[in-house]
Amino acid sequence: MTGRRVGRPLDASMGLLNDIANRALEPDYALAAARTRAHPASTRRRAGRTATAMLVAVLLGATIMVAVLQLRQPTGTGESPRELLAREIAERTGEATELAATRDRLTAEISAIQEEALSTDQSFLARLAETEIWSGASPVSGPGLVLVLEDGPDAVEDDDPEARVQDVDLQVVTNALWAAGAEAIAVNGHRLTSLSAIRSASQAVLVDLAPVLPPYRVEAIGDVRAMQTSFARSSAANHLTFLTGTYGITVSTSSETELRLPGAPSAALQYAGPVTGVASSDASEEKGSS
Known part of the structure; x- marks a missing residue:
């Protein structure tokens, strides 16, 4: 009985190239893809977890941004630092004005008492008035x-x-x-x-x-x-x-x-006096010459 021998395929020696061309993915990748097709619910769960993580990250970033903005802004609904400083300057200026008015009133009272006390000596009073003009203590026109x-x-x-x-x-x-x-x-x-x-x-x-x-x-x-x-x-x-x-x-x-x-504000009096207990230069020279 003569049987027919089946011939070898022409590309039998190109098995490795055929595998690379027809099955590019590794068997493990193909197995994972088959599992995904067989169990679509697991894919949805994985996508759900990814979306939840992204949402949490967005919410966390927004919370941090709001906290930073709140820290940079003035606390409370009160005055801004500029308004507070302007109000404090106005208050201090008003206090300084009141004190200056009180000072002028007391200076006028002192001048009146001084003139009354020195009214008996007119020449001294005239000399005092002239000195006050030159020193700037009294108003002039x-x-x-x-x-x-x-x-x-x-x-x-x-x-x-x-x-x-x-x-x-x-x-x-x-x-x-x-x-x-x-x-x-x-x-x-x-x-x-x-x-x-x-x-x-x-x-x-x-x-x-x-x-x-x-x-x-x-x-x-x-x-x-x-x-x-x-x-x-x-x-x-x-x-x-x-x-x-x-x-x-x-x-x-x-x-x-x-x-x-106007007259200048009253200043502290300054004066000079001789130093006691110290010999003068003239006396020292006389002692040295003798």
């Missing part, structure tokens, strides 16, 4: 010169400190007015004396520790024409011209027939 200094435009627009009127500028002006023959000077109503100081604290200008704001009004009582002539020839005039041309600081000058300047 008379013709004078007024200079008004205003910050430049860049001081507001660009917050340029160089465009602001500084303490040194007021020092230059007041010293030049004293040298020009001024008998009494006040800056924004603050009377200057031989013990007065014009200083700065940050961007604020202080006159005897009292803050003054622009425009700065400098009033000087004295011979108007003589002061104008002497001031125009001083270095202070050149200084103001430089400020105007460089920083835009405006300076206006006017003469007044009647200025009224």
Whole structure:
């Protein structure tokens, strides 16, 4: 019996390539895919757990963001820090004004009592009144010169400190007015004396520790024409011209027939006395020569 022999397939020697082409996935991957098709409920559960985790993460992030925003905002529904500071400044300013009024009233009472006590000695009383005028303790009035200094435009627009009127500028002006023959000077109503100081604290200008704001009004009582002539020839005039041309600081000058300047606040009396128990230099020289 002659049987027919089945021939080998032509691609029998290409089994490995056929496996790679027809079954690219590993058997384990194919088994996992078959399980997923056989049990779709497990896939839904896995998707549900993923969605729940994402939702929890979103809620947690939102909670953290809300907490951060609440910490950055002022607590409560009260005033903002700026409003609180403005109110405190207004209150302190009112208290300072009341204290200044009380000081002026007590000064007037002391002056009245002093005049009554010294009424018997008119010459001494006249000498005391003259001394108070020169020391700045009593109010004065008379013709004078007024200079008004205003910050430049860049001081507001660009917050340029160089465009602001500084303490040194007021020092230059007041010293030049004293040298020009001024008998009494006040800056924004603050009377200057031989013990007065014009200083700065940050961007604020202080006159005897009292803050003054622009425009700065400098009033000087004295011979108007003589002061104008002497001031125009001083270095202070050149200084103001430089400020105007460089920083835009405006300076206006006017003469007044009647200025009224207040008296300076009462200051502690200062005096000097001889030192006891110490020989003078003359006595020491006499002892040395003998």
